[in-house]
Amino acid sequence: MREIVHIQGGQCGNQIGAKFWENKNSSYFVEWIPNNVKSSVCDIPPKGLKLSATFIGNSTAIQEMFKRVSEQFTAMFRRKAFLHWYTGEGMDEMEFTEAESNMNDLVSEYQ
Structure with missing residues (x-):
């Protein structure tokens, strides 16, 4: 499994990103992809929105x-x-x- 998460705006972005890291050792993640979770957080929201999130995942689940x-x-x-x-x-x-x-x-x- 591979995940990419980008969160923009709000104070909870780091908390949401941390949840993805908690699942990093799940049985659905393979050992041969060492950096299988990528996340980025930007405190500045997109214009007209309070919070924006993008998730891209590839999973064997x-x-x-x-x-x-x-x-x-x-x-x-x-x-x-x-x-x-x-x-x-x-x-x-x-x-x-x-x-x-x-x-x-x-x-x-x-x-």
Whole structure:
């Protein structure tokens, strides 16, 4: 995971930036990116605003959602739930097996 945070205006900017640093040792951060959190704080807000914040993140945490969707799909596919709707429209059962395999490959790439 990599994070970049920029906060402009207000006195709480340093406190908000500190929260991002607390998560630096989370299991979602990899060791091979040593400087994976960057933050900057400017006390002067943008014109017309009291506070402005920008966050850019790249995370492997999406793997949890992919795992959950894959588990739900597998449970339904084993029971062949709703499968008749798709095969009736011309899809083949093998396409679902291939999609399941692709999803499992995707999850393993994020680990």
